[in-house]
Amino acid sequence: xxxxxxxxxxxxxxxxxxxxxxxxxxxxxxxxxxxxxxxxxxxxxxxxxxxxxxxxxxxxxxxxxxxxxxxxxxxxxxxxxxxxxxxxxxxxxxxxxxxxxxxxxxxxxxxxxxxxxxxxxxxxxxxxxxxxxxxxxxxxxxxxxxxxxxxxxxxxxxxxxxxxxxxxxxxxxxxxx
Amino acid sequence: xxxxxxxxxxxxxxxxxxxxxxxxxxxxxxxxxxxxxxxxxxxxxxxxxxxxxxxxxxxxxxxxxxxxxxxxxxxxxxxxxxxxxxxxxxxxxxxxxxxxxxxxxxxxxxxxxxxxxxxxxxxxxxxxxxxxxxxxxxxxxxxxxxxxxxxxxxxxxxxxxxxxxxxxxxxxxxxxxxxxxxxxxxxxxxxxxxxxxxxxxxxxxxxxxxxxxxxxxxxxxxxxxxxxxxxxxxxxxxxxxxxxxxxxxxxxxxxxxxxxxxxxxxxxxxxxxxxxxxxxxxx
Numbered sequence: 001x002x003x004x005x006x007x008x009x010x011x012x013x014x015x016x017x018x019x020x021x022x023x024x025x026x027x028x029x030x031x032x033x034x035x036x037x038x039x040x041x042x043x044x045x046x047x048x049x050x051x052x053x054x055x056x057x058x059x060x061x062x063x064x065x066x067x068x069x070x071x072x073x074x075x076x077x078x079x080x081x082x083x084x085x086x087x088x089x090x091x092x093x094x095x096x097x098x099x100x101x102x103x104x105x106x107x108x109x110x111x112x113x114x115x116x117x118x119x120x121x122x123x124x125x126x127x128x129x130x131x132x133x134x135x136x137x138x139x140x141x142x143x144x145x146x147x148x149x150x151x152x153x154x155x156x157x158x159x160x161x162x163x164x165x166x167x168x169x170x171x172x173x174x175x176x177x
Numbered sequence: 178x179x180x181x182x183x184x185x186x187x188x189x190x191x192x193x194x195x196x197x198x199x200x201x202x203x204x205x206x207x208x209x210x211x212x213x214x215x216x217x218x219x220x221x222x223x224x225x226x227x228x229x230x231x232x233x234x235x236x237x238x239x240x241x242x243x244x245x246x247x248x249x250x251x252x253x254x255x256x257x258x259x260x261x262x263x264x265x266x267x268x269x270x271x272x273x274x275x276x277x278x279x280x281x282x283x284x285x286x287x288x289x290x291x292x293x294x295x296x297x298x299x300x301x302x303x304x305x306x307x308x309x310x311x312x313x314x315x316x317x318x319x320x321x322x323x324x325x326x327x328x329x330x331x332x333x334x335x336x337x338x339x340x341x342x343x344x345x346x347x348x349x350x351x352x353x354x355x356x357x358x359x360x361x362x363x364x365x366x367x368x369x370x371x372x373x374x375x376x377x378x379x380x381x382x383x384x385x386x387x388x389x390x391x392x393x394x395x396x397x398x399x400x401x402x403x404x405x406x407x408x409x410x411x412x413x414x415x416x417x418x419x420x421x422x423x424x425x426x427x428x429x430x431x432x433x434x435x436x437x438x439x440x441x442x443x444x445x446x447x448x449x450x451x452x453x454x455x456x457x458x459x460x
Contacts, residue, residue, distance in 0.1 A: 023229070024232060027236075027303060028239075034355075034447075036388050076221045077222055078312075079314075084197065087196075132205055133205065134205070
């Protein structure tokens with residue numbers, strides 16, 4: 001039961017930290033993330049959702065609900081254009097669920113699913129912004145300058161944070177069994 | 178496949194798409210046409226801004242420690258170079274003071290009100306940056322309550338870096354010149370050409386490959402030499418006159434060979450911004 005587990009506190013606190021770390025890291029390492037012509041997007045929030053799905057075990061965290069909340073906050077605070085992340089975060093949670101059903105859980109399949117998640121997220125983000133007119137970047141530039149470095153950075157996040165986050169969730173779900 | 182596209186789900190997807198694009202289109206239009214976002218959005222932004230401080234303050238403190246350390250390593254070398262410039266700056270400053278005083282007296286004589294060269298700077302600290310590839314946005318810790326309004330130009334280290342995109346009560350979003358959106362960097366600028374001619378124009382784009390601002394559609398015959406300083410010309414009423422933008426790095430022809438295209442190297446580093454100042458005109 002989510003209500004009775006330690007995850008009830010741990011998951012929202014982690015989400016809070018990861019969400020604002022995305023912005024802080026983008027500011028602090030700006031010369032590294034946004035060195036011309038590349039633009040790298042930090043996706044720790046997405047990482048937290050995907051990891052939470054992998055490690056929650058029998059405890060069902062209301063991920064979709066939190067994804068909507070995170071989406072609203074990202075829309076209002078980070079982009080100022082409403083209506084994108086509020087749908088995108090829940091969509092990625094749903095995508096993770098669908099993909100996870102067709103693979104046996106392991107480190108390699110997890111990283112593969114996260115790879116697809118990030119690529120889908122960035123692509124849909126690009127598509128929507130292109131339609132609305134926020135960006136006029138061509139698709140080739142998008143793949144070379146945005147998608148590639150973004151995937152690289154977030155896979156590094158994944159590899160570095162997989163075991164620590166796994167340990168945290170193990171501790172948080174231990175009380176249950 | 179038939180299960181996936183069951184009626185209910187299809188309707189939900191269509192509704193979600195319509196709502197998403199409706200909201201996005203609506204907020205882009207609102208943002209372009211209104212001076213402030215809706216009150217509920219401002220309120221949300223203010224609350225989230227406070228929350229952000231919990232994470233951003235320690236993160237920025239750590240960054241400052243590292244910046245200070247690397248600054249320290251460069252100090253000796255920098256000091257040597259700067260000493261040479263100090264004497265020169267003092268002279269310029271004195272001259273500037275005298276001219277400003279004279280200007281004031283002359284304006285009083287003519288019964289002229291404040292002109293576009295009179296402005297004050299509001300200093301603000303950068304809290305965070307949008308983790309986005311397309312929106313080069315910063316969030317700073319000053320808002321309407323400090324007198325900041327939409328579209329005010331933003332400076333850092335003595336040169337132009339962007340404009341205020343959205344103001345809330347206690348924080349605001351700044352769009353950098355390097356943003357790829359259409360309206361991010363349309364500043365009216367002026368370049369002193371050879372033989373006393375002035376070239377006026379508008380920044381029409383940004384080239385991320387070379388980190389250069391582009392001033393297109395220049396039809397005057399005045400020749401512009403490399404290294405000339407570029408500054409805002411005060412047209413449009415919100416941006417004061419005389420804000421430093423950068424230096425001319427090269428001059429070329431546009432795609433049809435009719436007009437000149439001037440490339441400007443901005444002097445600010447858009448990726449190393451901790452404190453910015455927002456220029457507020459007096460009139």
